[in-house]
Amino acid sequence: MAADPIALARSPASLPLDARSRQLRRLVLDALAGGGRGHVGSSMSLIEILRVLYDDVLRYRADAPRWPARDRCILSKGHGCLALYALLADKGFFPADALKTFCRAGAFLGGHPEAGKVPGVEASTGALGHGLSIGVGMALAARMQRRDSRVFVIMGDGEINEGSVWEAAMCAGKHRLSNLVAIVDYNKIQSAGATAEIQELEPLADKWRAFGFAVAEVGGHDVAGLRDRFARLPLDTGKPTAVIAHTVKGKGIAFAEHDPNWHHKSKVPADMADKLYAALEAYPCA
Numbered sequence: 001m002a003a004d005p006i007a008l009a010r011s012p013a014s015l016p017l018d019a020r021s022r023q024l025r026r027l028v029l030d031a032l033a034g035g036g037r038g039h040v041g042s043s044m045s046l047i048e049i050l051r052v053l054y055d056d057v058l059r060y061r062a063d064a065p066r067w068p069a070r071d072r073c074i075l076s077k078g079h080g081c082l083a084l085y086a087l088l089a090d091k092g093f094f095p096a097d098a099l100k101t102f103c104r105a106g107a108f109l110g111g112h113p114e115a116g117k118v119p120g121v122e123a124s125t126g127a128l129g130h131g132l133s134i135g136v137g138m139a140l141a142a143r144m145q146r147r148d149s150r151v152f153v154i155m156g157d158g159e160i161n162e163g164s165v166w167e168a169a170m171c172a173g174k175h176r177l178s179n180l181v182a183i184v185d186y187n188k189i190q191s192a193g194a195t196a197e198i199q200e201l202e203p204l205a206d207k208w209r210a211f212g213f214a215v216a217e218v219g220g221h222d223v224a225g226l227r228d229r230f231a232r233l234p235l236d237t238g239k240p241t242a243v244i245a246h247t248v249k250g251k252g253i254a255f256a257e258h259d260p261n262w263h264h265k266s267k268v269p270a271d272m273a274d275k276l277y278a279a280l281e282a283y284p285c286a
Contacts, residue, residue, distance in 0.1 A: 015221045016284035017252055021047055025252045025280055027086035027099055031109070032265075033273035034100035038111070040276070041250035041262040042156065043082035045187040045220065046075075049245055050087045052226040053152060062092040065119045071149050072138050074123045076131020077156035077185060078112040079264065084121070085109055093120035129162025131155060132182060136168050139180040139240075150233070154183045158190025161199045166211065172240040173212020180240040181233055182213065185220065187249035191263045208242035220245030253279045 017025070024047050032038040053073060054060075061067045075084045082102070089096040094108075101107035108117050112126030123134045135153035142149045155165065172180050186204070188195050195201055205215045214235035218225050226245070235241045249263070250256035253276055265272075 014248060014251070014257070014284075015219070016286040018223070018286040021051065021221075021223070022252070022280065022283070022285065024051060024083075024086050024090065026277070027089060027096065028082045029273065029276050029280065030096075031082050031085055031099040031102035032268055032276070033270070035103035036268050037103055037264075037266050038082050038268065039079045039264045040253065040256055041187070041189065041259065042077065042080040042264070043086075044251045044253060044256070045185055045247040045249050046077075046080045046083035046154065047086070047251065048221045048223055048226060049154060049183060049185065049247075050075075050083050052223060052230060054087045054091055056227050057230045058152070059149070060091075060120070062088075062120070065093060069147060069149060072122045072135070072151045074125065074131045074135050074138075074151070074153045075113060075121075076123075076125050076135075076153055077128065077159050078124075078126030078131075080154075080156070080185070081109075081111070081113045081126075084113060085118070088118070088120040091120075094118070128156070128159040129164040132165050132168035132172070135180055135182070136172050136175075136177065139172070139177040140175060142179055143177070148179075150179045150181065152181045152183060154185060156190070157184055157186045157188060157195050157201060157204075158198070160184065160201065161190075169208070169211040169213065176212075176238050177240045178234040178237050182208070182240065182242045184242065184244045185247055186244050187220075187247040189249040189258060189260050189263070191260065193260050204244055205242075208244075212239055213242040214239045215242045215244065217244045217246065220247035221251055252283050254283060255279060 058071045113121040139151045256262035
C-alpha cells in the first residue's frame with residue numbers, strides 16, 4: 001500500500017528552535033524582506049543542515065574563499081540560496097548588511113547562487129540536477145591531486161527526480177568516491193505538492209544503496225543528530241555517502257510549514273514580511 005502523501009509530508013514531528021537556529025532564520029527573513037521575494041519553504045528546511053556543516057564539519061577560510069585545501073559545499077538546490085547566504089554572512093564571507101540587498105538591481109546576491117560572484121559559493125546552481133555531477137568532478141580532482149578535501153552536495157527531494165542525479169550517482173559509486181557526501185533535504189514537498197503524489201521516491205535509502213552509496217538517515221533539524229552523523233563520515237571507506245535528512249518545509253514559520261504555496265513567493269510586501277518575523281518569534285524555542 002502506498003504511503004499517505006500528507007502523512008509523509010508532515011513527518012517528522014516539529015522540533016523547537018534554539019537561539020542560533022532562530023537567528024539564522026532571521027537573517028533569511030532579512031534577505032527576503034530586502035528583496036521582496038524568495039523561496040521561503042525551500043530555505044527554511046535547510047538551516048540546520050548548513051548550520052552544522054559550517055559550524056562543525058567543513059574546512060574553509062572565510063578570508064580566503066578559494067583556499068585550495070578547503071572542503072567544498074555545493075548547494076545543488078540553488079533556489080534555497082537564502083539559507084546559504086545566511087550562513088556565509090554569519091561566517092564572515094561577506095557583510096550581513098548585504099543580505100538586505102538580495103535580488104536588487106546591481107546587488108551580488110541573486111535568486112540563485114553564482115560562483116565567482118558570491119564569496120564562498122562553489123558552483124552556480126539552480127538548474128536542478130547538476131550539483132552532484134559537479135561534486136563528482138571535484139571529488140575525483142581531489143583524489144587525483146592527492147588532497148584530503150571532502151565534497152558535500154546538498155540536493156532537494158524534488159530535484160532528485162532529475163535523471164542526471166542518478167547518472168552522477170552511478171559514476172560516484174563506480175569510482176568509490178569516499179570523499180563525496182550527497183545530502184538530500186527530504187522535506188517531502190516540492191514546488192507543486194507532495195513528492196509522494198508527484199513522483200514517489202521511496203524506498204529512497206535503498207535506491208542510493210543500489211547505486212553504490214553507504215546510506216544514513218537523520219532528523220534534518222536535530223542539530224546533535226546531524227553533528228553525530230557527520231562526525232562519522234565516511235560511513236564506508238570504499239563508498240560515497242548519502243545522508244537522507246528528514247526535514248520540514250518552511251521550518252520555523254508555523255503557517256508556512258508543509259505548504260507548497262510557500263515554496264516561492266514572487267512578492268513579499270512589508271506586511272507579509274512582518275507576519276513572517278512575528279511567526280518566527282512565536283515559534284517554540286528550546
